[in-house]
Amino acid sequence: MATAAVATPEVLRECGCKGIRTCLICERQRGSDPPWRHTPQKTHRFIYFSDTGWAVGAEESDFEGWAFPFPGVTLIEDFVTLEEEADMVQLMDQEPWKLSQSGRRKQDYGPKVNFRKQKLKIADFSGLPSFSQELVRRMGLYPVLEGFQPVEQCNLDYCPERGSAIEPHLDDTWLWGERLVSLNLLSPTVLRMSRETPGSLLLCLAPSGFPAPLVEGMMAPSRSVPCQEVEVAVALPRRSLLVLGGAARHQWKHAIHRRDIGARRVCATFRELSAEFSPGGRQQELGRELLQLSLSFQGRPT
Known part of the structure; x- marks a missing residue:
């Protein structure tokens, strides 16, 4: 690929917010407190360490030095x-960005889906963009992404x-x-x-000198903390790839807070098919058609 300069597009003066969701643009227009200001904050913050796979209590918190497997x-x-x-x-910016909720812009490469009614349309879906072909090939080199075949790519543009x-x-x-896979571009952030x-959640005392590798079950749990009071912060460096699966995919909600967007951030999220649309599933034929379209890598945003 040839090197190209990346310019930040002009900030939009409109928003795509609906319902209770807001951004700085519509909040200024309404002149009222945004709903998120009244949402109770999580009481206890833990930091995820990717080299150990554990979440550890933040410094100077009630659970500093305590940890649990994540x-x-x-x-x-x-x-x-x-x-x-x-x-x-640069290639993303050559395609139109659509207004989305909470101050984001988006580009969708995937079928039109009504999740509530569990219906989808593929008429306008022409596949993932051409530049993603090398990304998908590279993903398959990692054991955690063995056999990963995405049928959707959603690009999101964040701006402070x-x-x-x-x-x-x-x-x-x-x-x-x-598996949910997301590529974080242009600036670091926190999930x-x-x-x-x-x-x-049952906690154990992290050994001295952490982050040395921890072994699950190495110590009997000595403390506990209510699940609903816990937030786990996962630092996402610039140009990093994040994979969520298992409990992190199905039990833990994920979010990007406004305070964690300090500069323009673009992410590309890739999603694979569920068992229902995979070989042997009830809608395997539709799944096969989606995969064939997706992996043609001839797509334009829908």
């Missing part, structure tokens, strides 16, 4: 080069001037499969993970 998160740093990053963002964010959520499981289910 499976299902894989972080691959420097997945693309600076030159590849610049080229990809718009107050961009994404609320805590779980991705759909009717159409989308086990905030939380749970709304009742119950408690």
